[in-house]
Amino acid sequence: xxxxxxxxxxxxxxxxxxGDLHLRAAxxxxxxxxxxxxxxxxDTARRVAGEAGATAYTSHTEMLARERLDGVIITSPHNLHAxxxxxxxxxxxxxxxEKPMATTVADCTAMIExxxxxxxxxxxxxxxxxxxxxxxxEALLATQELGPVRAISHRRTAHxxxxxxxxxxxxxxxxxxGIVMNVxxxxxxxxxxxxxxxxxxxxxxxxxxxGLDIETDAxxxxxxxxxxxxxxxxxxxxxPYTDETVVICERGSLxxxxxxxxxxxxxxxxxxxxxxxxxxxxxxxxxxADFADACTTGRPPLVGGDYGRSVVAAVLAIYESAGSGRPExxxxxxxxxxx
Numbered sequence: 001x002x003x004x005x006x007x008x009x010x011x012x013x014x015x016x017x018x019g020d021l022h023l024r025a026a027x028x029x030x031x032x033x034x035x036x037x038x039x040x041x042x043d044t045a046r047r048v049a050g051e052a053g054a055t056a057y058t059s060h061t062e063m064l065a066r067e068r069l070d071g072v073i074i075t076s077p078h079n080l081h082a083x084x085x086x087x088x089x090x091x092x093x094x095x096x097x098e099k100p101m102a103t104t105v106a107d108c109t110a111m112i113e114x115x116x117x118x119x120x121x122x123x124x125x126x127x128x129x130x131x132x133x134x135x136x137x138e139a140l141l142a143t144q145e146l147g148p149v150r151a152i153s154h155r156r157t158a159h160x161x162x163x164x165x166x167x168x169x170x171x172x173x174x175x176x177x178g179i180v181m182n183v184x185x186x187x188x189x190x191x192x193x194x195x196x197x198x199x200x201x202x203x204x205x206x207x208x209x210x211g212l213d214i215e216t217d218a219x220x221x222x223x224x225x226x227x228x229x230x231x232x233x234x235x236x237x238x239x240p241y242t243d244e245t246v247v248i249c250e251r252g253s254l255x256x257x258x259x260x261x262x263x264x265x266x267x268x269x270x271x272x273x274x275x276x277x278x279x280x281x282x283x284x285x286x287x288x289a290d291f292a293d294a295c296t297t298g299r300p301p302l303v304g305g306d307y308g309r310s311v312v313a314a315v316l317a318i319y320e321s322a323g324s325g326r327p328e329x330x331x332x333x334x335x336x337x338x339x
Contacts, residue, residue, distance in 0.1 A: 008292040011036040011067060011093070013060045013084060014075030015048045016166065018098060018125075022073050023052055025284040032292050036067045060084055064091040071121075071295055073288075074098060077168045078176045082107035089118040094295040096288070098125040100185045101308035103176025105316060108309035115305065123291045123301035124308030126189045130286035134190075136274050137247070137256050141194065146266060147250030152195050152230040154187040154245045160216045160236035161209070170212055178214030180206070181315050184234040187245075188222075188314050194247055197226025199314040203327040206319070209236055220318060 008031060012019055015037060026032045037049040038057040049056035057063040064072070064087060071094040074084050082102045085095050095115060101124045102108045115122035128134055141149065160179050168174045175181060192198055204220030216236040223229060243258035252266030262274040287302075294301040313330050321328040 007031055007033040008296065009033055009035045009068065009070045011038065011063055011069045011072040012048075012052075012054075012075070013038045013063075013072060014098075015039040015041075015044050016075060019048075019073075019075045021280060021284045022075065022288065023048070024281050025288040026052075028281070028285040029289055029292065032288060035069060036063050038063045061087060064088060064093060069093050071096060071291065073125075077174045078181070079103050079174050082111050085111045085122070086114040089114040089120050089122075092118060092120060094121040094123075094291070096123045096125060096291045096301075097308075099127075099189075099308065100176060100181050100312050100315065101305065102312060103173075103181070105309060105313050108305065108312050112305040112309065121291070121295045121301055122305040123287075123294065124303050124305060124311075125287065126186070126303045126308070126311070127280070127283050127287050128186050128190065129193060129283075129303060130290070131278055131280070131283035133256060133258075133262055133274055133276075133278050134283075136262060137194065137254060140254060140264065140273070141247065141249070146247075146252040146254065146264070149195055149226075149228050149247055149249050151248040152191050152228060152245065153232075153248075154191055154230065155233045155235075155242050156183060156187050156244075157235055157237065157239050157242045158183045160212075162212075170214055172214050175214060177315060177319060178208075178212070179216055179234045179236060180218045180318055184218060184232065184318075185311050185315060187232050187234060188311050190245055191222065191230045191232065192224065192310070192314075194245065195224045195226055195228035195230060197224035197228060198310050199223070199230075199317070199330050200225050201327050201329050202314065202317045202321050204318040204321045206322040215322075218318065218322070220321070222314070 026034050034052045034054045037054045038060045039045040045056040072088045074097040088095050199222045201223045206215040206218045209216040218234045221231045245256045247254040255263040259276045261276040290302050317328045317330040
């Protein structure tokens with residue numbers, strides 16, 4: 001952003017682990033400043049706001065009414081995303097909302113329409129898109145060195161028992177689901193993005209551990225509009241941490257592991273092209289820079305509302321497929337939301 005422009009003034013709603021990463025990102029950007037912090041816990045709001053040099057609030061409605069904000073970052077429980085986004089739009093404030101965008105496709109559509117009517121930008125926090133390893137994978141596939149993408153396999157482990165995260169994540173109404181809605185949205189985003197198409201149908205199975213009301217494990221296959229086929233496994237099983245995507249191409253393959261690094265296999269040999277262990281702060285900084293620039297220049301953000309809605313629709317199709325025991329189309333959820 002031009003150095004002679006006034007600072008892009010942010011409000012933050014929600015001060016958990018992800019909220020802290022957003023604050024770190026703001027500190028890394030000289031033309032972004034945090035003016036207000038909101039959390040329903042007054043002591044936490046005061047502490048975080050004090051560290052950020054911002055004003056503390058326990059009501060996002062009061063914050064939007066009293067503060068002059070250019071943008072707001074929403075990291076609240078999932079079922080509050082729609083209401084808070086629409087209130088911000090009504091106040092003329094641009095929105096970066098954490099993934100998942102909402103818990104229903106209808107809410108996603110309402111958010112998109114509210115922001116469009118108010119003339120504000122809506123970005124969705126699929127932050128892994130902004131990491132260095134993600135950009136390297138994208139660049140390599142774009143060269144066509146490995147040929148067209150044919151199939152993708154994604155595996156992700158996550159501890160999903162009580163005590164592993166705030167209690168609201170285990171409430172199916174508040175969270176909208178379990179490991180698929182919360183962790184799996186990263187993998188579904190990666191499948192769509194690297195597969196250069198939207199998920200059109202899914203066939204999935206879910207199960208639950210520990211007497212929870214939300215799913216803790218999911219396995220399935222998807223068909224993309226690009227013709228690419230993909231599989232996913234999101235699991236809370238007792239396994240070493242794994243976050244790995246394998247992209248199978250016509251003349252080789254790309255293996256992207258969060259812990260081991262990025263590898264290319266071709267002509268009978270595998271070579272490492274990037275290390276593992278990437279810290280998320282850099283990706284959050286790049287995401288926030290993209291959001292602020294989109295709001296300032298008027299261009300669309302890299303990850304907008306329509307895309308965020310497509311990921312939510314894929315999640316809900318996974319739930320529907322697990323219930324019916326057969327493949328389910330993703331488009332039916334989108335059509336129902338816009339009818």
